[in-house]
Amino acid sequence: MPEEHLDSTAPETRPLPFDPVIPTFREWAILKAQQTELTTRMNKLRDSVASAVQARGYADHKGSQYIDLPFPIPVGDTEYVRIKRERRVSIVADLEAAERITKARGETVYHRAFPPVPTLDADELYVLLQEGALTEEDMDQIMVQKESWAFRGLTT
Numbered sequence: 228m229p230e231e232h233l234d235s236t237a238p239e240t241r242p243l244p245f246d247p248v249i250p251t252f253r254e255w256a257i258l259k260a261q262q263t264e265l266t267t268r269m270n271k272l273r274d275s276v277a278s279a280v281q282a283r284g285y286a287d288h289k290g291s292q293y294i295d296l297p298f299p300i301p302v303g304d305t306e307y308v309r310i311k312r313e314r315r316v317s318i319v320a321d322l323e324a325a326e327r328i329t330k331a332r333g334e335t336v337y338h339r340a341f342p343p344v345p346t347l348d349a350d351e352l353y354v355l356l357q358e359g360a361l362t363e364e365d366m367d368q369i370m371v372q373k374e375s376w377a378f379r380g381l382t383t
Contacts, residue, residue, distance in 0.1 A: 256380050280312040290314035 284292035292312040300307040329340040352369060355361045361369075 252380065259380075276310060277312050280310050284310070284312060 280292050280294050284294045286292050291314045294310045296308055296310065325340060326337075329337040349370070352361065352366065356363070356366055
């Protein structure tokens with residue numbers, strides 16, 4: 228890395244013949260790569276098994292689907308005897324239908340179902356500052372810095 232990009236406030240350090248963080252970082256990088264590969268593989272396997280259960284499984288009274296395994300499959304401390312493709316149902320609002328129906332019932336019903344939500348327009352704050360409606364001090368209180376950190380291993 229070119230020196231002009233280094234933090235000039237960082238203390239001077241001499242390169243160590245061996246930095247003890249290297250094996251820990253290497254293990255982290257290997258595990259991260261394996262996790263990505265495993266997640267991809269697990270998702271493909273899950274989708275394949277779910278398709279098989281959907282195609283040839285039997286359903287219970289709630290609509291979940293099953294395949295009984297011909298023999299128990301031990302994995303670690305668990306023994307699998309059946310595969311389940313679980314049916315889950317949730318109630319969600321159809322926004323288009325809600326808007327259409329409440330508008331047909333009048334403005335009062337519509338505005339009760341769809342109350343106006345205040346939204347901050349950061350660009351408009353700067354316009355207000357330029358117009359003199361807000362001061363620099365106001366803006367310093369409104370627009371505050373938020374710091375966050377991310378851990379990344381770099382390849383170049």
